[in-house]
């Protein structure tokens with residue numbers, strides 16, 4: 001198991017051009033209202049999102065299908 005992999009698709013538009021998001025400064029300060037660090041920026045829809053880990057959960061148990 002790898003420690004961590006990067007997202008391959010934007011969860012909002014499915015775009016594949018994702019870059020690590022780092023707020024850039026201009027003459028007025030931040031160039032956006034996004035307040036997170038460590039997120040991902042989608043070049044297709046311009047959304048910034050983060051992937052959050054919530055914990056581990058057991059796989060759901062389903063009854064075996066009938067055999068006859």
Ligand SMILES: [Zn+2]
Pocket residue numbers: 010011012013014015042043044045046047
């Ligand atoms: Zn997108």
